[in-house]
Amino acid sequence: MSTDYYAVKKPDxxxxxxxxxxxxxxxxxxxxxxxxxxxxxxxxxxxILAFTASKYTALKxxxxxxxxxxxxxxxxxxxxxxxxxxxxxxxxxxxxELNEALHETVKVMRSFDPxxxxxxxxxxxxxxxxxxxxxxxxxxxxxSDELFAGYSFLFNLEGEELKLKLKEIWKTMxxxxxxxxxxxxxxxxxxxxxxxxxxxxxxLDPSYLIRxxxxxxxxxxxxxxxFEEMLPDEIIWRxxxxxxxxxxxxxxxxxxxxxxxxxxxQERKRKYLETDRVVIRSKEQLLYYEIFRSVIGVxxxxxxxxxxxxxxxxxxxxxxxxxTCGYYPI
Numbered sequence: 001m002s003t004d005y006y007a008v009k010k011p012d013x014x015x016x017x018x019x020x021x022x023x024x025x026x027x028x029x030x031x032x033x034x035x036x037x038x039x040x041x042x043x044x045x046x047x048i049l050a051f052t053a054s055k056y057t058a059l060k061x062x063x064x065x066x067x068x069x070x071x072x073x074x075x076x077x078x079x080x081x082x083x084x085x086x087x088x089x090x091x092x093x094x095x096x097e098l099n100e101a102l103h104e105t106v107k108v109m110r111s112f113d114p115x116x117x118x119x120x121x122x123x124x125x126x127x128x129x130x131x132x133x134x135x136x137x138x139x140x141x142x143x144s145d146e147l148f149a150g151y152s153f154l155f156n157l158e159g160e161e162l163k164l165k166l167k168e169i170w171k172t173m174x175x176x177x178x179x180x181x182x183x184x185x186x187x188x189x190x191x192x193x194x195x196x197x198x199x200x201x202x203x204l205d206p207s208y209l210i211r212x213x214x215x216x217x218x219x220x221x222x223x224x225x226x227f228e229e230m231l232p233d234e235i236i237w238r239x240x241x242x243x244x245x246x247x248x249x250x251x252x253x254x255x256x257x258x259x260x261x262x263x264x265x266q267e268r269k270r271k272y273l274e275t276d277r278v279v280i281r282s283k284e285q286l287l288y289y290e291i292f293r294s295v296i297g298v299x300x301x302x303x304x305x306x307x308x309x310x311x312x313x314x315x316x317x318x319x320x321x322x323x324t325c326g327y328y329p330i
Contacts, residue, residue: 018208019226022200027052029194030139036060037130037138039123039177040088041246042076044220045141045150047235048227049191050080053139059086060133064126067092069248072241080235091129098249101125102288107295108183109176112288113326114253115244120176122247127181127188136186142175143192147201149209150219150240162206170198172316256284278325279310285325299324 030052038053040046040061053059061081065071074090081088093101101121106112109120123140130138145151146169149162157165181188191197204222211221214237218224224236244250260283269280272289276298280286292299299313308315308322308330321328 015208015225018204018222022222022226025194025197025200026191029191029197031056032194033139033189033191035135035137035139035189037062037133037135039126039130039138039140040077040081041073041141041241041243042078042080042235043073043141043238043241043246044223044227044231044235045144045192047076047080047231048223049139049141050084050086051227051230054084054086060089060130060135061086062089062091062126062130062133062138064091064093064122064129064247066098066122066248066251067094069251071246071248073246076235076238079232083232089129089133091125093125095255097125101128103291103295104183105176105180106288106291108179110292110296111324111326112285112292113323114282114284114288115326116176116323117288118249118252118284119243120180122243122249123177124180124184127177127184127186131184131186137189138181138186139189139191140175140177141192142177142188142190143173144220144223145240146170146173147192147198148220148223149206152219152240154219155210155217157206157210159206162209166201170202172319253282253284256282256287259283260286277312279327281327289325 026048030049034053034056036057036059038046038050038059038061040050040063050059050061063073063077065074078088098121101124102117105117105121105124109116149166154162154165177188208222210217210219228236265283265286268286272278272280278289278299280289299311301307301312301314303314306315306317308325308327310327311322311325313324315322315330322330
């Protein structure tokens with residue numbers, strides 16, 4: 001297709017043609033990456049994959065949630081599973097299982113960035129549940145937010161400014177499901193990263209990505225319109241929910257704040273600043289750093305280039321945040 005095909009123009013049936021093409025590309029990508037397993041949040045991206053994959057396989061979808069924590073993913077995922085009729089596994093994990101996942105996640109990701117670990121630990125648990133069920137590969141919804149402007153920090157950008165920002169994101173995007181799945185002998189398959197979908201997104205006029213509807217701005221607007229008739233309204237117009245919020249791990253800072261006194265935190269924070277030259281920002285990060293320190297060691301530069309001023313680890317020349325400690329901006 002030519003670039004002109006994706007440009008904004010009348011008549012209105014252009015939108016229908018774009019939606020049709022997008023559905024076709026996603027279906028082809030799912031068939032290429034098809035397997036019985038899906039890490040399933042009940043959000044827009046994974047629900048589209050569930051809808052598409054369930055036409056071709058006896059799908060097994062996996063949703064995880066921290067026991068006792070608010071975890072909206074369970075409700076939304078269950079809604080879609082009932083509607084489409086595929087097998088849905090829900091695992092409520094306890095603190096002991098979470099602690100094991102945190103150790104493994106820090107080790108694999110080589111990071112003590114609280115947001116990274118909080119999100120990725122839930123992914124690790126979901127992968128582990130899928131493996132328990134005998135699967136060796138799962139699909140994930142990774143890549144959709146990056147390609148189709150799903151993040152709220154993009155909502156005030158338009159036109160060329162939005163396109164340039166997305167291109168920056170595409171150069172550096174990475175997904176923890178890939179190394180985490182490898183670490184436990186599985187494979188994560190990411191249909192949205194199919195080269196044809198990436199090309200489609202790169203040529204799409206930005207006005208199809210972010211648009212107002214129903215009284216608010218939406219990212220991934222074209223994805224919502226493309227599957228509007230195929231999925232429940234609650235899913236199509238569900239606000240993007242980070243993994244930590246959907247799975248309940250967002251309460252981890254509160255849990256760790258109760259486990260460590262302020263005096264202990266200040267003492268250990270001061271110790272690691274003096275001995276390791278690492279700046280610790282929270283009690284949650286302190287615990288992740290102590291795991292990091294025990295399984296990987298004290299962060300130090302390896303490449304000899306730019307380093308993070310807060311943890312002394314390597315940092316890419318154009319990076320705005322540190323992948324090791326999560327500090328922003330650097």
